[in-house]
Amino acid sequence: MPSTSQHSNFNNPTQFVEGWYWALPSSKLKVGRVKAVTLLGRNLAIYRGVSGQVVAVDAYCSHMGAHLAEGKVEGDGIRCFFHNWKYDDRGICVDVPSQGKPLPVCIKTWQTAEKYGMIWVWVGEEKPSSLPFVPELEQVDCDYLLGTRFVKNCHPNVLLINAIDAHHFNTVHNLPLEIVFDSQDLNNAITFSNTTRGGDDSWLIRLIRPLYRNEVTYSMCYWYGSTGTVTLGPDFLHFYIIFALRMIEGGKTEGQTILVTPKRPGCIGWGVNRGLLWLTQQVGNYFAKGDTQVFQTIQFDLKTPTKADRSILQFIQHVNHQKVLTWGTWQAFDSPEESDSPLETLCDRHSSTSLML
Structure with missing residues (x-):
């Protein structure tokens, strides 16, 4: 494909x-x-x-x-x-x-x-659809913090697939767990959620296993091909990161990370959320540092897809079925x-x- x-x-x-x-x-x-x-x-x-x-x-x-x-x-x-x-x-x-x-x-x-x-x-000319949101937080009041703003030398579509590139979690981030995604098409959005437990031969996975009742929580939701939301973390505390991207001249990407957490009441809740948003930013920075340089030099062309690229192919297919407009004129x-x-x-x-x- x-x-x-x-x-x-x-x-x-x-x-x-x-x-x-x-x-x-x-x-x-x-x-x-x-x-x-x-x-x-x-x-x-x-x-x-x-x-x-x-x-x-x-x-x-x-x-x-x-x-x-x-x-x-x-x-x-x-x-x-x-x-x-x-x-x-x-x-x-x-x-x-x-x-x-x-x-x-x-x-x-x-x-x-x-x-x-x-x-x-x-x-666009059509009646607006839903604003991008984190699926778990659709009806929840949230606190937020604007994180890093960045420019990458590749298209937003290409940058977004990094979060669902199952194999690179092993090769780049040394995650001792095979990630298998289940996808769900939501018309203007598509979600990918990890379905695997596995990793029982790893001391790290055995250490964190009590924090998860079922599979390790990791999911992505992509909106309009250019905005992605990440949900990850143990059952008792999920971290939420939004990657808001837009294409700039030459097919490159300008992006803004947004860190999100459910609003907690009172002054104590406000202080807790400041700490959680800071911690969320550190989690995002950890994953970004591992392979950010790739997107300054990549010339993306998936000529030889493998079984591990299944989620990427699904995302490509999803984007190719969306209504598109022309750069600059915004005409259909x-x-x-x-x-x-x-x-x-x-x-x-x-x-x-x-x-x-």
């Missing part, structure tokens, strides 16, 4: 899966401020209005193309620096000072949400440009909704 081809979504630097992608940390966008963000080849202006709502708009003013991140936030709208045209949070022009009235134009807006201390942008792959439509319909269809989760 070839890993990439002209028609493959996986590891393709010209297209990406429609979905939620991280834009910037929530703490970096104060009320009344605007930031220039380039996301998957498209330039955006992302601002926080006085209501606290985050709005993402195409970067360039419809008058002369000035970058709106040079402008200023007014209420829940934004005013261009160059000629002071103002757009509301739906992208509709509401003021042109030189005309004394607005003109019937609008700029494109994109749906936003906030979770785990990050601002996410829904990239191989679809014609959208025809013009009336202003009201256009702005309604592309209006931005900010969700605080």
